[in-house]
Amino acid sequence: MTLDYRWLYDTVRKRFESDEAMEAFLPEALTPxxxxxxxxxxxxxxxxxxxxxxxxxxxxxxxxxxxxxxxxxxxxxxxxxxxxxxxxxxxxxxxxxxxxxxxxxxxxxxxxxxxxxxxxxxxxxxxxxxxxxxxxxxxxxxxxxxxxxxxxxxxxxxxxxxxGKDTFLLTSDVVARLMAAGIIDRAPTSQRDMQVVQDAFNELQQQSGRPLSHLSAMLSLSINPRF
Missing domain, CATH: 1.10.340.30 (Hypothetical protein; domain 2)
Known part of the structure; x- marks a missing residue:
């Protein structure tokens, strides 16, 4: 199973009044x-x-x-x-x-x-x-x-x-979205499950060009609008 970035973006965008408001909310990582x-x-x-x-x-x-x-x-x-x-x-x-x-x-x-x-x-x-x-x-x-x-x-x-290093967070909301998408069936603990999660984030990153920190927040917002 994979997550479709366009669906994720459209779902999260509805939580905000404007593109600018959404972008300002997303956490930024530092450059190398x-x-x-x-x-x-x-x-x-x-x-x-x-x-x-x-x-x-x-x-x-x-x-x-x-x-x-x-x-x-x-x-x-x-x-x-x-x-x-x-x-x-x-x-x-x-x-x-x-x-x-x-x-x-x-x-x-x-x-x-x-x-x-x-x-x-x-x-x-x-x-x-x-x-x-x-x-x-x-x-x-x-x-x-x-x-x-x-x-x-x-x-x-x-x-x-x-x-400030770019990373995703495995909050309960992020895990819930990954489970709802059929990527995992439980909170990841094994190296195998963690690799499946990493692969899902890598795919989203390839689709979107966004940092992991953005994608992590967007996954959370797709579950919980009060992230």
Whole structure:
């Protein structure tokens, strides 16, 4: 089964008063050059922010994030990787941040992940992210889940969306539309099912020329007009 982009566009367009209103609503991804220009401290900050968002109100985490930036000296990976277990435990006394020890412990681990990628690939982490092909975005999700700390499940895609890398999100509405179209028959969890979803997005992208972030939002809007 495949999804017809023209049907998807027409269905979503009805939710808006004008073409301009629809286009303005759709989430934009950064260009590869913009992703490369981001410092690796920004990637570690976003990883950490996404880790804390999981299971918590995003607005609460976002409101606390300036305090995190100050407490962790701007999240420079070279500094964060040196944090000792005792220093991490010391942050539990800081009432300006969210005191969740398990999540705090991911910061030096993800700093090490970033530095390892830099050493292995001979480029910045931002360049690594920028060069990953959108046609295999689920491969990047797998790598983040395998090598990053607490970046499995929806957190990989959530992190990529935070930094501006083009990705789709498997929200309940997106899954519902894919199921209604007969592309999948359940929420995808296996690598096989995830590849089927990736193939469906690749087909839509070929039909439309739109980024994955647009297509993901449009699929959601086709189910839920209040997306």
């Amino acid at each position: 050059d913009e992703l490369k220009q981001k410092g690796d401290d920004r990637y570690l900050s976003a990883m950490s922010q996404r880790v804390f968002q999981a299971g918590m109100q995003h607005s609460m985490v976002d409101a606390k994030w300036p305090a995190f930036e100050e407490a962790f000296w701007g999240f420079e990976p070279e500094k964060m990787v040196l944090l000792s277990p005792e220093q991490i435990e010391g942050y539990m006394k800081n009432d300006g941040i969210i005191r969740h020890l398990t999540k705090l412990r991911t910061i030096p681990k993800n700093a090490r992940f970033i530095l390892d990628i830099r050493q292995e690939k001979g480029c910045s982490f931002g360049e690594f992210i920028a060069c990953w092909p959108s046609a295999d975005i689920i491969g990047l999700w797998r790598l983040l889940a395998k090598r990053g700390a607490r970046l499995g499940g929806r957190s990989a895609a959530g992190f990529l969306r935070l930094v």
